[in-house]
Amino acid sequence: MKNMLKKNYVAKSLLALVAAGAIVSCKPSLQENxxxxxxxxxxxxxxxxxxxxxxxxxxxxYLEGQQNSFPEILAKQFKAVGxxxxxxxxxxxxxxxxxGYAQLxxxxxxxxxxxxxxxxxxxxxxxxxxxxxxGTFNNFGMPEMKVAFLESNGYAANNxxxxxxxGSASANSTYMDVVEAAMNDQKATFFSFWEGQTDVLGFxxxxxxxxxxxxxxxxxxxxxxxxKLIGTAKRKGVLGTIGDVLGLPYxxxxxxxxxxxxxxxxxxxxxRTGTNTVVPADSTFKFTLPLSSAxxxxxxxxxxxxxxxxxxxxxxxxxxxDPTEQALIRTxxxxxxxxxxxxxxxxxxxxxxxxxxxxxxxxxxxxNGAELSTAFITGNIFSLDGIHPTPxxxxxxxxxxxxxxxQHYNANVPIVxxxxxxxxxxxxxxxx
Numbered sequence: 567m568k569n570m571l572k573k574n575y576v577a578k579s580l581l582a583l584v585a586a587g588a589i590v591s592c593k594p595s596l597q598e599n600x601x602x603x604x605x606x607x608x609x610x611x612x613x614x615x616x617x618x619x620x621x622x623x624x625x626x627x628y629l630e631g632q633q634n635s636f637p638e639i640l641a642k643q644f645k646a647v648g649x650x651x652x653x654x655x656x657x658x659x660x661x662x663x664x665x666g667y668a669q670l671x672x673x674x675x676x677x678x679x680x681x682x683x684x685x686x687x688x689x690x691x692x693x694x695x696x697x698x699x700x701g702t703f704n705n706f707g708m709p710e711m712k713v714a715f716l717e718s719n720g721y722a723a724n725n726x727x728x729x730x731x732x733g734s735a736s737a738n739s740t741y742m743d744v745v746e747a748a749m750n751d752q753k754a755t756f757f758s759f760w761e762g763q764t765d766v767l768g769f770x771x772x773x774x775x776x777x778x779x780x781x782x783x784x785x786x787x788x789x790x791x792x793x794k795l796i797g798t799a800k801r802k803g804v805l806g807t808i809g810d811v812l813g814l815p816y817x818x819x820x821x822x823x824x825x826x827x828x829x830x831x832x833x834x835x836x837x838r839t840g841t842n843t844v845v846p847a848d849s850t851f852k853f854t855l856p857l858s859s860a861x862x863x864x865x866x867x868x869x870x871x872x873x874x875x876x877x878x879x880x881x882x883x884x885x886x887x888d889p890t891e892q893a894l895i896r897t898x899x900x901x902x903x904x905x906x907x908x909x910x911x912x913x914x915x916x917x918x919x920x921x922x923x924x925x926x927x928x929x930x931x932x933x934n935g936a937e938l939s940t941a942f943i944t945g946n947i948f949s950l951d952g953i954h955p956t957p958x959x960x961x962x963x964x965x966x967x968x969x970x971x972x973q974h975y976n977a978n979v980p981i982v983x984x985x986x987x988x989x990x991x992x993x994x995x996x997x998x
Contacts, residue, residue: 620707946989
């Protein structure tokens with residue numbers, strides 16, 4: 567019985583991957599019409615956004631993730647309807663592991679996934695500083711970017727990913743300064759803009775420790791940014807909303823039930839809430855994924871009170887989202903999304919409902935013969951950090967963007983065959 571969970575992780579994940587791979591050779595379904603660009607011009611596409619646009623995965627930015635970002639996948643489909651070359655600021659092969667990332671090493675005897683961090687062939691030339699990228703590119707996906715930071719002068723000093731791609735721009739340049747200048751230089755014709763998730767996630771994955779961007783500030787900066795992306799060229803584009811971050815694996819793997827199973831008995835866990843009160847945790851509380859590997863539960867303090875099992879030594883607030891914090895996250899997400907939808911409508915831009923995409927996979931769903939879901943590891947959509955998609959998840963995201971683009975611009979951009987992209991990589995598995 568001790569290997570049952572391990573077998574379930576492996577069997578479910580491999581079944582999905584094998585099924586996905588098996589249908590590569592199957593005859594694809596025919597689209598109703600021949601590929602068409604409709605009312606959009608995809609010849610010079612630029613992608614703007616945060617880590618989800620960059621291809622960040624498994625807790626890091628590395629070459630394979632960049633190569634399988636949703637804009638890279640989207641640009642490949644655009645080529646069937648007049649799309650041109652699309653370049654991302656890839657790490658060099660000798661530095662392919664970029665910032666480093668987590669890989670699945672195996673499972674414990676009880677079936678708990680074991681990960682390790684890749685630390686070789688990194689792109690750092692000094693602590694906190696990457697080798698500079700030289701050359702032009704079209705994917706401006708920026709890890710750690712919030713809407714609140716889009717117009718921050720000197721942001722490169724706080725974000726090594728941004729410093730890496732500055733080129734000849736001033737170190738005092740804002741992110742949107744760099745994007746706007748590049749779009750004008752490249753004579754960009756179409757853009758994707760998917761921003762706002764990090765404004766919510768910064769609060770959520772720190773257990774409410776960071777502040778949420780005020781709605782007025784969010785709307786003002788987001789609106790100005792969209793105006794710059796449209797520009798005097800009156801470019802067409804597509805905006806992405808913010809999905810329900812509380813539905814991510816990061817907040818759903820560690821539960822009271824799972825913690826009790828780890829302890830081996832139905833004990834009471836005590837947590838410190840966002841209002842600094844200590845209460846017993848129930849199923850309405852969400853714990854962050856790193857708590858599972860922190861090794862803190864049960865460790866006694868100086869007074870010999872076991873961590874999390876005694877009200878005098880509760881689980882710290884940064885590991886927990888209490889019901890009040892969860893309600894605030896949902897409210898603020900809805901407020902941000904309302905502004906994004908208003909701006910999309912006002913500017914006649916296509917809109918992708920990311921929350922709808924996530925809801926589709928909240929329960930297992932068959933796609934091209936493979937069972938996919940938002941479950942950690944077995945669902946194959948999310949990478950090992952529990953927040954960012956796998957290549958397969960990015961393919962699903964690209965399809966959501968394509969459907970929105972096709973509907974809004976009366977286009978017929980071909981849908982992606984998600985079977986060409988991998989889910990979670992198991993030890994010894996080759997990349998697709």
